Amino acid sequence: MCIRDRINRDSIIGALDDGNGNYIPQDIPFPEIFEGSAIIDIKASGICGSDLHMTNERNQPQSIPSGHEIAGEILELPKSYYGSLNIGDRVAIDNIGAGKACGTCYFCNYGQFRHCMNQSPETGGGFSQFITRKPKGLFKISDEMDWNDGALVEPMAVSVHGFRFANFLPGENVAIVGSSTIGLSSIAVARAFGAKTIIASAKYDQQAEAAKKMGADIVVSSEPGELENECFERTNGVGVDVVVETIGGTSNSPLVQAAQCVKNTGKVIVLGGFRNPVEVDFLQPMIKEISFIPATCYANINGKHDFEIASDILSNGNHPYKKIVTHQYELEDIQEGFKTAYDKTSGSIKVHVMQ
Numbered sequence: 001m002c003i004r005d006r007i008n009r010d011s012i013i014g015a016l017d018d019g020n021g022n023y024i025p026q027d028i029p030f031p032e033i034f035e036g037s038a039i040i041d042i043k044a045s046g047i048c049g050s051d052l053h054m055t056n057e058r059n060q061p062q063s064i065p066s067g068h069e070i071a072g073e074i075l076e077l078p079k080s081y082y083g084s085l086n087i088g089d090r091v092a093i094d095n096i097g098a099g100k101a102c103g104t105c106y107f108c109n110y111g112q113f114r115h116c117m118n119q120s121p122e123t124g125g126g127f128s129q130f131i132t133r134k135p136k137g138l139f140k141i142s143d144e145m146d147w148n149d150g151a152l153v154e155p156m157a158v159s160v161h162g163f164r165f166a167n168f169l170p171g172e173n174v175a176i177v178g179s180s181t182i183g184l185s186s187i188a189v190a191r192a193f194g195a196k197t198i199i200a201s202a203k204y205d206q207q208a209e210a211a212k213k214m215g216a217d218i219v220v221s222s223e224p225g226e227l228e229n230e231c232f233e234r235t236n237g238v239g240v241d242v243v244v245e246t247i248g249g250t251s252n253s254p255l256v257q258a259a260q261c262v263k264n265t266g267k268v269i270v271l272g273g274f275r276n277p278v279e280v281d282f283l284q285p286m287i288k289e290i291s292f293i294p295a296t297c298y299a300n301i302n303g304k305h306d307f308e309i310a311s312d313i314l315s316n317g318n319h320p321y322k323k324i325v326t327h328q329y330e331l332e333d334i335q336e337g338f339k340t341a342y343d344k345t346s347g348s349i350k351v352h353v354m355q
Helices: 049-057 147-165 181-192 205-214 226-233 253-261 283-288 306-314 320-324 331-342
Strands: 012-017 023-028 038-047 069-076 090-093 130-133 138-140 174-177 198-202 218-221 240-245 262-270 291-294 325-330 350-354
Touching: 012 331, 023 331, 038 090, 038 147, 038 331, 049 331, 069 130, 069 147, 090 147, 090 306, 138 306, 147 181, 147 240, 147 262, 147 306, 147 320, 147 325, 147 350, 174 181, 174 226, 174 253, 181 198, 181 205, 181 240, 181 306, 181 320, 198 205, 198 226, 205 218, 205 320, 218 226, 226 253, 240 253, 253 262, 253 283, 262 283, 306 320, 320 325, 325 331, 331 350
Parallel strands: 174 198, 174 240, 198 218, 240 262, 262 291, 325 350
Antiparallel strands: 012 023, 038 069, 038 130, 038 350, 069 090, 090 138
């Protein structure tokens, strides 16, 4: 069952990096319709920090589009599907884990779809008109949520997963290293999960303002020592219970800072993507008995997927997180979108590609 008149199976428009950081909209083949996959008409895709990092690292042209912060409308469901989804449903897409997972391997049986041992082939991401993914990776969004909200479910789910994976407890004090997209979603999740005090660092004015709106109690600059001093001042010299590192990159500085802010026996949730090997002196973290907890993507934990909880947080359509979408571009203008996402002096926080 499908809306066939909206699907040209010969070719579609997708934006591919030419290997030099230039995203060029062009005719590309329709994504492979693999066994058990649905077809989704993409409506919004976010440009993630990892997209920026990977663009910088890439030196070969892309053959399929990237982009993983995606919302769209279901156009076709597999004939074998008998679940609750319907043609026309508006969905956020887990296109990294559940959307490609086999559902039967060791990791899938524990809800850890990101680690599936028999993933379906990669057929392309959100910087395109259509995407194919399994229904297990499609999550309905509420009527109150617009397409921007839908595309924000993925970065919200990243933070939801980190907090759940680390067994965060209500009443704990939290510090957030960095207030870009994932830092801001971490503030929102900490607030939703009952944090006592939230202290965040921010590099740019627009990030600091957004951090306050998201629910941070204290926002400091990214200058060395400011977050550390605030964490100890607010906890009578103990340190915070949990630090969430959200920056990543090529330097060990965010990890070092996180280890300095957290209390002895505390937890450091690592959500930032470190693109190159970094050296960390583990003597002081060992003496402090810190738990470093790297977390990636999302999972089904205790019977509920991180996407579902993220969608619940955003469900009323008025969550301040939607305000982080500072710029929107059409697919044909995606290169300008990338330029804006790179240039934080533009006031950008999150850039969306809309269709």
